[in-house]
Structure formats: structure tokens, C-alpha cells
Amino acid sequence: MKKLFHIIILLSIISNTLFAQNKVTGKRPNIIIILADDMGYSDIGCFGSETQTPNLDAMAKSGLRMTQFYNASRCCPTRASLLTGLYQHQAGVGDMVNHRDVPAYQGYLNQNCVTIAEALKQSGYSTLMAGKWHVGTDPSHWPIKRGFDHYFGLIDGASSYFNPTMPYRPNQKLTIALDDKEFTPGPNWYSTNAYADYAIKFIEGNKNTNKPFFLYMAFTSPHWPIQALPEDIAKYKGKYMKGWDKLRAERLERQKQLGIINKDEKLSPRDKSVPEWDSLTPEEKEQFDTKMAVYAAMVDRMDQNIGRIRKKLKELGEEENTVIMFLSDNGASNETIKGPGFTPEVLAASNKPASDPTSFTSYGSLGANISDTPFRLFKHWEYEGGTATPFIAYYPNVIKPGSIVNKPAHIIDLMATCVDLAGAPYPKVYHGNNITPTEGISLVPVFKGQNWEGHNGLFFEHEGNRAVRQGDWKLVSQRPENKWELYNISTDRSELNDLSVKYPQKVAELEALYNIWAARAGVVEFDKLAKSKSE
Template structure:
């Protein structure tokens, strides 16, 4: 009798074991969800874990329990960085060598070309649902929107900037701004605030995805803290008065915190106050109050972005996917020194620039003064390819893999995100797509860094934007600004703020790096800025 029972029980035990083993194996090999969060025009020292006084507890927690790369780079401007991030190529290779205005040169056509693929297009082939919320800015004409480049759903701004309360109200002459919901224009209703609205859809996508049983890729491209300075009253109230100490003291405070946190090393010096920024004590009390309010609104915009990152993380926790979700955070360029002035803006916006920054009907920016604080301790800003234009905080959270804080000082770049997503997802990068040949990716997967293992990194990294040029190899960085076109050489490891030009002392190094740059620029289609054809709107 016992023997007969065993005949029936043993196969059941084997089946149960096999099912349990299969379930265990499924859990181990389950593809992770991937989220890339991109801030817009945020400076290197603008979040708490990189030295700021702004409250960013959600990003700070990600940094404390995740990977922080302190020498990570973008492409120095909105459109080029987004093109590079999405495709794993240098922006010229993807057709967005400058901005979204059309030029006849192929590398500068102004939208993603057909010889590149987006992360969304690649991950869809690996079984992912693909979502985007926020700013696109790599192809404004219908047919070039996110849903045409691999995203199942998108809600957000197709263009480059706009009011956070009334985002389709044009700020330039003859301009049309579009908020899109998938492939249709969307009319924002009363009570709209861009940072919250974009995160609302990100949260919706995460919740809706749970029913599919598939992993997801989410590209969360906030417009915060890009001008205009627009924030909600409760957030602004936290920061009013905190900036009356003046920009010099604020920069020194951030600089000291950055050293304490290990974001910069002890050999780094604080760059001098920018030449366009006056002595704080030369301002009237009224002028100081105006600047304090601008900075309070700017800080509130970052604060609200962080709050919404917290909402996104909460949605992931509620879905039961926290351990199996990779979140990467960075900024598209350094802080912006731009101001609202000149013929490029409508008379209405020029008038709105005179209103207090906390007024929802205002349209203003914080200029060189604010950007100089945001980019502590670095030199220059968005548009230039000095560290102040190209350096970004980079934080990765992946609870299933990163068990304790990791810090890396190896140089990484936007082009690495495609390769990283492929490595994480098990996707294959195509040589052809929809009948078009696809350029090989320029990036190197960051997965070894995420796992705390050795990473070979790049032999060299390169930049070009509107005539501004740079190349970094090892500790050396060669950089020039347009139109001076004079090369300067820095030991970027010892001199992160680029204060000690060594070009005269090491002419052979200059020659070697210049040749590297020339070889790269010829390969990817850079055209000298003064020789580019005139741009025109799409």
C-alpha cells in the first residue's frame, strides 16, 4: 500500500519541485523596469546630495542607497542632450547637431533621423511597454513625436519651454507650442501645473502597466527647473529669505558642503564669481529682494520635482516592483544663464519679465547670477562645454542589485544610457530598423559600475555645440569657446573648476588631444559653426 501511494505521490512531488524551481528562476531572470528621469537646465550643485540647500529628500535617499557618479556628462544643451540620451549616439549622428530648427546639413536637420533608434524602439523589441511623460524637443512636427519613435504613450510638451501654468501660450513671435497626449494636441485646463501634470501621467502609466505583466520603460523628462520661474505658493514659501545672504556666501556654502560630501576633491578650487555678476553689496535692498524671490521660486521648482519623484517611487512600491526597478536621474545641461530680453520674446513676455517671480503670470529667469550659484564650483554654463555646461549629477537606484552606496569618479556620458538599457533588458541593438541602416552605438554599458565592479570606461569623450568644442581623455580636458576658438588644457581630476590652463606647459598634449577631436568631429559630421547654413523653422 505504501509503495502504491509512493507511485502517485513521487511524480506530484517532482512536478511541485519543478514548478517551484521555475518560479524561482523566473524571479531571478525577470527583466527590470527602467526609468530615466531628466531634469531641465538644472545646475551641478542644485540638489541636496550634491551640495544644495534645496530640499530634495527623495533624490538624497536614492543617492544614499544607490550609485552616484560625480563626473558624468551631458551634451550642454536641451535638444542635443535629449537626442544623445535617447539614441546612444552623439547628437550630430542622430540629426540634432544644434537645435530643432532645420538646416540642410544632415547632422543638423533638427529632428531624429532614420539612421538612429531610440531606447523605446529597442526595448519594445525586448517585450517592454514604453512610456514617456514631459518634454520631447527632438522633433516638433507631427509624425516626429514620441509615439512615432517607439513610445506606446506620451503626455507632455513637444517643444522646448513654456509657462508651467499655461504651457501653450507662445512666448516668441509666430510660435506654436504643443502639449501632446499620444498623437493628439491637448488643451490644459485651469489648475494645470506642468511638473505635477507630467508626473500624474507617469504614475498612471506605472499603475496601468501592472495589468500587462510586462516590464516597462519610462522616460520622465521634467521641464523643471527651466525658465520661466514658476512654482506653487506653498513651495515658494519654504525658501523666501534664504538667499538674502547673497551669491558669494551661497557659493562658498555649497562649495564646502560638496567637499564634505566627496562630490569634489580637496584640490578643487571655487571658480571666481562670474564677470557678469556684480558684487552683492553693490545691490540695493530692493534688488536683493527681487533676486531672493527668483531663487526661492527656482528652489521651489526643484523641490516640487523631487516631490513628484517621490510620487513615482511610491507608485512603484505599490505595484510591488521597487526592487526590480532601475531609476537613473540626471540633468540635460548645466544651469542656464539666459535672460528674458530682446526681440526673441513677445512684448507680452517682456512685460511679464518685470513682474515678481512668484506671480503666476510672470515670465522671468534668474540669469547669470543664479546660474553661477547653481553651477558651484564650476566655470560657465549651459551652451558652453566647460564643466559648468556639461557636468551633471548622475544617480542610479536599483535595490535588487545595489545594496549599499557606491560612488564612482569615472567619466560617463549620456551616450552610455542606451547601452546600459540594452544590458539591463537583454535587448539587441539593431543594425537595421524599418529598412534603414542604424549607426552603431557610441556608449558603453554602465551595468558593471551599477554592480560595483571594474568598468573599462571611455578612451575619450567629446563635445561640440555651436562652435564650442572639447575632448576629455583620462585626466586631461582640452576645451575652447566660440568664437575665440583658442584651446585651453586642464587636468580635470585635480582642477575640476578649470582654473589652471596648462596648454603652454604641455603643447604636445594639446596637439594629441586636438587630433583626437578632429578625427571625431570629421567622423560624426560636425560642421564649423560659421559655415552652417541658415536655420529655419520646420
């Protein structure tokens, strides 16, 4: 027994020594998570788009794509879940950033969760963030208070790309922050460039620390308002005059050729809110073409900045030791700039051509239906059009180039993946608070081409829209109908053939599974939630 004890002590010393050596030499990988905002499943080249995204495509070619990766169907719930490895309700952001007296819906990250930054910082990582926060607007909830060493970006949910502190809603204040102080944007600002500028500065500033770094790069692109730089718009003007039906069909065909959609998958019908292309006037067609050109230019510019970040990694000799993961926070947005929720100035600006930098508009259902090819519906709903994201992972000398993985995975898995990559413990207690165990499963075995069992079930709820995915089966409903529909995702990814009547027992099984999860996660029926005061 005494000999065994000494062996255990010796192994512990060796383990700690290796850990310390890794800290000094930087052998533990740098980790970058890049999050796009309101970008649809088919909006980048390696997932079927005509948009030029050579940097993302190169990472996919040298890395892997997961074709059935899921988010939480809306901006701040996804961010809360991604950052904490919990379902958003467990982290306190069950809906949006609105204060409610219900713990699961308090509107900012609670003290019974940790962020990836908090977990990795304890294990010797530098923790960096640039871009959109959107999980707590009060300064006491900013990124610096949740484990990030450095932060630059938009605290709020959306803003103009040229004038980011200009309010677009009545009585609104928008904040750009540098670390824990408000920052005043200068001339020649374009948000996508500015956020990447600071991400690169933070990476450069870390080079003499002898620490690996974690970077959360949360672009606002291509969230409305759709605004882009003239040189980027020019690349796409005129490419969308063929109309949405043809564009969707072309994207689906490319997806099949790329191997990310089954060869026999059917295109979901054109959304009921989208008219026949030929019913539009020439002026309406040109207006749509301009909006799509601007939207594509936004994605293009984001990809250019991802290329700038990768270039900096190469210059610093860090690319071979950096894991990069890319995804979107929800499906494409069909939201429009209309109604009393916007200021009179913004409503007037919504009527300007999208190519005008003083405009403030969106591409609505007309564009979102293309972005979400081949799926139904959009951001906010729990159908694939709301929850499916393109996912790319790039890890030189670890991931087999060109890998395609079809197993379902979820944003809750990113926390477990990061602590696994970092060799960091997931804390049980943090700052005196008991921490809810992570819901995720590390994707590192997936990256290494090893067997990965995945989840027994994945769960979704947003403002009364619900879903559960188990194996090939998906049960989904939308508010206010609240009627369960059943789909076999392996043969019907577009969710066109409802099998709920044919397989009532399967509906009952999955509904029971959902109800157990909803009670555990703190989900409250949306219509019963008290009216809240916006944060």
C-alpha cells in the same frame, strides 16, 4: 561536431525559454530615466544644495552617485544623444530643432538611429514617456512615432508652467500632446505635477500587461520661466539674502563633505557678469532672493513628484525590480527674457515678481553661477559648468548603497546600459534602415561594483564650442576665440589653470583626437552652417 551542434541548439532553447519566462514574470527590470531641465550641478541636496530633495537624496544614499557624468550642454542635443546612444550630430540634431540641409543638423531624429524605446519595445518592454520631447515638433517625429507606446507632455522646448500652450515668441505654437493627439490643458495646471500624473497613470496601466516597462520621465523643471507653487516658494523665501558669494562657498563646502568634489578643489571666481553682492540695493537683493526661492521651489516640486512615482512603484510591488537613473540635460542657464525674440506680453511679464504666477522671468547669471558651483560658465559652453550633471543610479539589491564613482561617463552610455539591463539586442537594421552602432558603454558593471574601463575619449561640440576629455585631461575652447585650453581635471575640476602652453604635445594629441571624431560624427564648423528656418 554533430554533438556540439546539438549542445548549441539546446543552449539556445534554454536561453529563449528563460527569456520568455522573464517576459512573463516581469523579472527583467523596469527602467526609469528621469531628466531635469537646465538644472545645475549643485542644485540637489546630495550634490551640495540647500534645496530640500529628500527623494533624490534617499536614492543616492541607497544607490550611487557618479561625480563626472556628462551631457551635451544644451536641451535638444542632449535629448537626441541620450535617447539614441549616439553623439547628437550622428542622430541628426547637431544643433537645435532647426531644419538644415546638412544631415547632422536636420533638427530631428534621423532614420539611422533608434531610440531606447524602439530598442526595448522590440524585446517586449512597454515604453512610456512623460514631459519634454524637443527632438522634432512635426507630428511625424513625435514620441509615438519613435517607439513609445504612450506619451504625455510638451513637444516643444519650454513653456509656462501654469499656461503651457501660451506662446512666448512671435508666431509660435506650443503643443501639449497625449499619445499622438494634441491635448488641451485644463484648470489648476502645473506642468511638473501634470507630467508626473500621467507617468503614474502609464505605470498603473502597465500592471496587467505582464511586461516590464521603460519610462522616460523628462521634467521641464527648472527651465525658465521660473514659476512655482506658493506653498513651495514659502519654504525658501529669505534663504538667499546672504548673497551669492557666501552661497557658492557653502555649497562647495558641502560638496567636499559629501565626497563629490576633491577636498582641495578651488571655487571658480564669481562670473564676470555678476556684481558684488553689497553693490545691490535692498530691493535688488529682495528680487534676487525671490527668484532663487522660486527656482528652489521648482526643484523641490520635481523631487516631490519623483517621490510620488517611487510611492506608486512600492504600491505595485515593483520598486525592488526597478532601475532609476537621474540626471540633468545641461548645466544651469544664464539666459534672460529680453529682446525681440519674445512677445511684448512676455517681456512685460518678465518685470513682475517671480512669485507672481503670471510672471515670465529667469534667474540669469546671478542664479546660474550658484547652481553650477564650483564650475565656470553655463549651459551652451563645454566647460564643466555647461556639461557636468549630477547623476544618480538606484537599483535595490544590486548597487552598493552610498557608492560614489569618479570615472567619467556620458549620456551616450544610457542606451547601452538600458539594452544591457533589458537583455535586449541593439539593432543593426530597423524598419529597413541601417542603424549607426551605439557610441556608449554599458554602466551595468559600474552598478555592480565591477571594473569598468570606460571611454578612450569623450567629445563635445555645440555651436562652435568644443571639448575632448581623455583620462584626466580635458581640452576645451569657446567660440569665437576658438583657442584651445588644457586642464587636468583630477586636480583642477573648476578649470582654472590652463596648461596648454606647458604641455603643447598633449594639446596636439587631443586636438587630433577631436578632429578625427568631428569628421566621423559629421560636425560642421558652426560659422559655415547655412542660416536655417526654425522648425
